[in-house]
Amino acid sequence: MNIINDFAEIAESYISESKNNPVYPSRESLKKMHELVEPFPENPMDASGVLSLLNAKGSRATVKSTGGRYFGFVCGGSLPAAMSAKLLATVWDQNAGLSVMSPIAALLEEISSEWLLNIFGLPANTAVGFVTGATMANFTALAAARHSLLKKAGWDAEGQGLFNAPEITVITGDEVHVSLLKALNLVGFGRERIVRVPSDNQGRIMAEKIPQFKGPTVLCLQAGNVNSGAFDPIEEICRNVNRENTWIHIDGAFGLWAGVSEKLRHLVRGIELADSIGTDAHKWLNVPYDSGLVFVKDKQTLLTALSASAAYLPEISQREPLQLVPDMSRQARGVPIWAALKSLGRKGLSDMIESNCRHARKFADGLKKAGFTILNDVVINQVLVSFGDSATTLGVIKRIQEEGTCWCGGTNWQGKTAMRISVSSWATTDEDVNLSLAAMLGAAEKEIKNQGQPILNK
Ligand SMILES: *Cc1c(COP(=O)(O)O)cnc(C)c1O
Numbered sequence: 336m337n338i339i340n341d342f343a344e345i346a347e348s349y350i351s352e353s354k355n356n357p358v359y360p361s362r363e364s365l366k367k368m369h370e371l372v373e374p375f376p377e378n379p380m381d382a383s384g385v386l387s388l389l390n391a392k393g394s395r396a397t398v399k400s401t402g403g404r405y406f407g408f409v410c411g412g413s414l415p416a417a418m419s420a421k422l423l424a425t426v427w428d429q430n431a432g433l434s435v436m437s438p439i440a441a442l443l444e445e446i447s448s449e450w451l452l453n454i455f456g457l458p459a460n461t462a463v464g465f466v467t468g469a470t471m472a473n474f475t476a477l478a479a480a481r482h483s484l485l486k487k488a489g490w491d492a493e494g495q496g497l498f499n500a501p502e503i504t505v506i507t508g509d510e511v512h513v514s515l516l517k518a519l520n521l522v523g524f525g526r527e528r529i530v531r532v533p534s535d536n537q538g539r540i541m542a543e544k545i546p547q548f549k550g551p552t553v554l555c556l557q558a559g560n561v562n563s564g565a566f567d568p569i570e571e572i573c574r575n576v577n578r579e580n581t582w583i584h585i586d587g588a589f590g591l592w593a594g595v596s597e598k599l600r601h602l603v604r605g606i607e608l609a610d611s612i613g614t615d616a617h618k619w620l621n622v623p624y625d626s627g628l629v630f631v632k633d634k635q636t637l638l639t640a641l642s643a644s645a646a647y648l649p650e651i652s653q654r655e656p657l658q659l660v661p662d663m664s665r666q667a668r669g670v671p672i673w674a675a676l677k678s679l680g681r682k683g684l685s686d687m688i689e690s691n692c693r694h695a696r697k698f699a700d701g702l703k704k705a706g707f708t709i710l711n712d713v714v715i716n717q718v719l720v721s722f723g724d725s726a727t728t729l730g731v732i733k734r735i736q737e738e739g740t741c742w743c744g745g746t747n748w749q750g751k752t753a754m755r756i757s758v759s760s761w762a763t764t765d766e767d768v769n770l771s772l773a774a775m776l777g778a779a780e781k782e783i784k785n786q787g788q789p790i791l792n793k
Pocket of ligand 1: 468512514
């Protein structure tokens with residue numbers, strides 16, 4: 336088919352050009368993208384024409400997060416095996432909701448589930464659901480928590496909803512990710528009534544400040560703060576709080592993956608004691624968007640919390656993908672996850688995580704040596720740097736973004752303006768780090784010179 340050849344050519348040149356083009360689209364490319372704006376066309380256009388138009392106007396208006404020099408937010412790249420498997424799955428166009436609709440999609444979810452439980456050292460009968468991302472993973476886990484706690488209190492949450500239901504106490508750290516607050520709100524826990532526990536200067540929940548609680552309680556912990564990368568003391572808390580009526584959930588969107596490295600495994604110690612965990616595959620596993628995973632220790636709880644029944648759904652005798660997630664029809668997310676895991680193996684996965692962490696330390700060391708302040712302990716792949724006062728830091732970030740060698744964003748860390756560097760792509764090499772560090776230092780020098788301040792000891 337011609338369209339496949341056209342596509343292969345376009346994809347090939349996009350990938351090779353991405354290496355040289357600026358990480359963020361130029362003003363000109365952004366302008367060109369708007370040439371796509373038109374009234375709904377009266378007449379058809381052939382597939383080749385559509386694809387070539389999309390490439391001409393769209394490909395340059397992308398952010399090159401698949402390259403090695405994108406350090407914005409916490410994104411991750413796209414492993415070649417995962418990317419190509421996802422494309423093949425698109426050609427297959429499987430509805431992954433039921434095994435009868437796609438035997439291969441269901442099998443690859445099963446294989447991947449088993450591998451993932453092994454990788455993270457979770458009990459073999461833990462339920463694994465394939466969702467769009469950590470927000471939905473957290474949401475799904477919290478729906479299971481709601482079911483479990485209210486059932487114990489004699490209330491049928493699925494049947495009766497939350498009106499007049501027994502109260503559930505919800506506890507999080509001060510440094511909880513905003514998306515978890517959204518998930519709590521969506522399951523009806525309300526973000527205003529959450530008990531927020533103080534965090535320390537790295538963003539870790541302070542275990543000794545967790546209040547004594549009675550009655551049904553959801554306690555949310557974090558493996559990997561989105562700014563500092565810090566981990567809550569998971570094992571200590573899981574062993575010490577009253578577990579009778581408590582559901583412990585861990586948001587491990589990217590940090591969970593530190594558990595694949597022997598050197599870093601201590602950071603996630605105790606995750607197997609939690610009731611549920613949410614994570615992303617599109618961040619640190621480097622699977623293309625969108626992809627997340629939810630783990631729920633008590634499979635039956637998850638199945639009941641999400642159960643839907645309809646006459647045309649087959650009787651359940653095996654793992655059915657749609658039973659473990661909110662969606663029914665959906666893409667085959669297990670395919671790129673399987674391909675990523677298969678292509679890396681335990682060794683490759685651990686090497687990728689450790690290499691990202693090594694590069695993060697290299698950034699931190701280089702910036703510190705030039706006289707700038709690193710605001711966090713660099714425990715994994717996240718670096719927070721201040722270039723001086725808030726205006727200077729913002730000025731440096733703007734210059735880095737405009738110069739185009741690499742891309743980093745700003746953040747606010749415990750009241751301080753910072754630049755965040757997240758090294759989370761398989762594609763980042765030593766050379767990428769050297770080039771990017773030089774670009775950062777160059778931008779900082781220009782910004783400081785521009786402000787008439789002395790240049791720091793370089
Ligand atoms: C990114 C992130 C999320 C949200 O994940 P999405 O994939 O964007 O839904 C939640 N928690 C933490 C700690 C994160 O880093």
